[in-house]
Amino acid sequence: MNAGGTLLEVSDLTVTAAVMDRSLTLLHGVSLTVAPGEVVGLVGESGSGKTTLARSVLGLLESNITIAGGSISLRGEEIVSPAADRTVSIRGKHAGMVFQDASRSLNPLFTVRSQLAEVLRRHVPGIGKDQIAARSAQVLERMRIADTGRVLDSYPHQLSGGLRQRVAIGLAVVTEPALVVADECTTALDVTTQAEVVVLLRSLAADLGVGLLFVTHDLMLASDLCDRIAVMYQGEIVELGAVDTVLLHPEVDYTKRLLAAVPQWNGATSPHA
Amino acid sequence: MIRRILIRVAAVLVTLLIAISIAFALGRLSGDPTASILGPMATEGQRADLRAELGLDQPLLLQYFDYLGGIFTGDLGNSLQFYQPNLTMILDRVPFTLQLVGAGMLIAIVIGVPLGVLAATREGSWWDRAASALALLGQSIPVFWLGMMLVLLFAVQWGLLPAGQSGSVQHLVLPALTMSLYPMAHVARLTRATMSDVLREPYIDAARARGLSAGSIVWKHAFKNASLPVLTIVVLQAGTLLSGAVAVEYVYAWPGLGQLALQAIQFRDFPLVQAIVVFGAITFVLLNQLVDLLHALIDPRVR
Numbered sequence: 001m002n003a004g005g006t007l008l009e010v011s012d013l014t015v016t017a018a019v020m021d022r023s024l025t026l027l028h029g030v031s032l033t034v035a036p037g038e039v040v041g042l043v044g045e046s047g048s049g050k051t052t053l054a055r056s057v058l059g060l061l062e063s064n065i066t067i068a069g070g071s072i073s074l075r076g077e078e079i080v081s082p083a084a085d086r087t088v089s090i091r092g093k094h095a096g097m098v099f100q101d102a103s104r105s106l107n108p109l110f111t112v113r114s115q116l117a118e119v120l121r122r123h124v125p126g127i128g129k130d131q132i133a134a135r136s137a138q139v140l141e142r143m144r145i146a147d148t149g150r151v152l153d154s155y156p157h158q159l160s161g162g163l164r165q166r167v168a169i170g171l172a173v174v175t176e177p178a179l180v181v182a183d184e185c186t187t188a189l190d191v192t193t194q195a196e197v198v199v200l201l202r203s204l205a206a207d208l209g210v211g212l213l214f215v216t217h218d219l220m221l222a223s224d225l226c227d228r229i230a231v232m233y234q235g236e237i238v239e240l241g242a243v244d245t246v247l248l249h250p251e252v253d254y255t256k257r258l259l260a261a262v263p264q265w266n267g268a269t270s271p272h273a
Numbered sequence: 274m275i276r277r278i279l280i281r282v283a284a285v286l287v288t289l290l291i292a293i294s295i296a297f298a299l300g301r302l303s304g305d306p307t308a309s310i311l312g313p314m315a316t317e318g319q320r321a322d323l324r325a326e327l328g329l330d331q332p333l334l335l336q337y338f339d340y341l342g343g344i345f346t347g348d349l350g351n352s353l354q355f356y357q358p359n360l361t362m363i364l365d366r367v368p369f370t371l372q373l374v375g376a377g378m379l380i381a382i383v384i385g386v387p388l389g390v391l392a393a394t395r396e397g398s399w400w401d402r403a404a405s406a407l408a409l410l411g412q413s414i415p416v417f418w419l420g421m422m423l424v425l426l427f428a429v430q431w432g433l434l435p436a437g438q439s440g441s442v443q444h445l446v447l448p449a450l451t452m453s454l455y456p457m458a459h460v461a462r463l464t465r466a467t468m469s470d471v472l473r474e475p476y477i478d479a480a481r482a483r484g485l486s487a488g489s490i491v492w493k494h495a496f497k498n499a500s501l502p503v504l505t506i507v508v509l510q511a512g513t514l515l516s517g518a519v520a521v522e523y524v525y526a527w528p529g530l531g532q533l534a535l536q537a538i539q540f541r542d543f544p545l546v547q548a549i550v551v552f553g554a555i556t557f558v559l560l561n562q563l564v565d566l567l568h569a570l571i572d573p574r575v576r
């Protein structure tokens with residue numbers, strides 16, 4: 001199964017949801033791979049199934065949603081199939097997730113230090129106090145946070161939005177997972193901070209070899225950050241390829257329409273220019 | 274910081290002043306107590322003498338300042354029926370009421386909180402239905418009826434526990450159980466509601482994504498956030514019960530503040546009624562401050 005270069009392999013995944021007494025199909029036989037150090041963008045409009053796909057990887061689906069067919073493997077090991085859900089063994093340890101709104105993905109009642117410590121204690125058996133302190137500071141430095149001491153002892157509400165999102169990413173990568181799933185993790189940020197976070201994510205992939213599944217509705221952002229792009233529409237991947245190929249030579253109408261909706265930089269037609 | 278504390282203290286004092294002023298006004302509005310003390314056969318002269326003795330012939334404003342002065346020096350007046358200082362009688366009764374309310378609230382928390390949490394984490398399950406049933410029963414069964422039924426079963430029918438009075442742990446069981454039902458229902462319902470809200474928060478989702486244990490997610494991350502409203506209700510309910518768990522104390526002949534209040538009202542012993550109201554108001558205001566303090570301890574955002 002594992003072709004050496006594959007970190008995440010989603011094959012023929014079908015996901016259904018029970019709504020009232022009907023069964024809705026959210027994903028129709030979706031296949032996708034992410035290699036170590038590769039950034040794969042998952043783009044599409046709301047309701048296209050990109051968040052469902054992202055959450056399937058970590059086993060974070062609502063209780064009324066079931067895996068009806070196909071499988072997900074991480075490093076050759078099957079973690080999701082209709083028969084079994086082994087995501088517990090990888091969640092937080094081998095795969096981390098970053099959410100849309102960092103101010104709400106950090107528990108308001110605990111300091112950054114104690115939230116990082118809990119994740120480390122949970123996933124690194126036998127880790128000592130000194131090591132926890134060292135690794136916590138280290139991960140924040142990697143997140144390009146200057147005064148790590150102050151940030152560690154802060155509660156989430158004492159930090160700016162950008163800092164909070166960097167802390168949230170830090171929480172997802174402090175255990176050095178092989179895969180990070182980012183679900184619209186820059187949407188709530190202003191443009192400057194967004195750019196900083198993108199650089200940060202890029203460096204995680206380039207320097208640490210983390211595979212990144214980057215979910216976004218922003219095609220331009222995806223083209224900045226990603227190596228490959230998967231375009232989702234109505235629960236299917238309608239187009240998948242290298243960034244340049246997908247952006248410059250889109251094959252399906254839906255991708256063309258998405259591209260047409262992006263404001264142009266040089267055209268006189270752009271209202272934002 | 275000091276400024277905030279001063280403002281806080283000033284607010285407490287003003288609240289207390291308003292509460293004790295209302296207690297004074299209520300005492301004066303309830304009619305001439307000399308009629309009920311001396312009975313219908315008393316002459317006008319005898320009643321005038323008693324009024325003078327009680328200071329009721331003084332101008333109202335003077336009576337009010339006397340009363341305020343008394344409170345600040347720890348003098349809550351004397352009872353008309355017991356010929357004793359009110360404060361002494363109240364302090365004699367407080368330990369009994371504290372026992373009762375303490376035990377009752379403990380039972381309410383020990384059963385109500387876990388039931389509410391179980392119901393919230395397993396929505397639609399058997400636990401959830403049990404919690405809803407408890408909440409409905411607990412808030413609709415009258416306390417005096419429940420008290421009588423428990424006496425009938427445990428004391429009269431099975432002879433397991435004493436039917437009334439106080440003195441031992443066995444004496445405390447039935448009154449505490451009776452008292453606990455209403456707050457238990459309230460606590461269970463509120464815990465379930467706040468927990469199920471908190472469990473939908475993104476930070477709980479994120480905690481799951483970080484692979485934290487289910488126990489830590491529910492009890493540490495979710496419950497700590499849900500505990501604030503529950504704590505508020507527990508303390509405020511305790512405050513209400515402290516100033517008079519009248520029905521329970523009456524049914525079980527429990528010698529607490531509620532009984533004393535009942536006797537005082539029946540005899541139109543207005544200084545005693547007033548003293549109990551003042552005592553209750555002070556307790557309640559102080560408990561309110563305790564709630565604020567606990568909030569600040571738990572939630573860094575309100576510090």
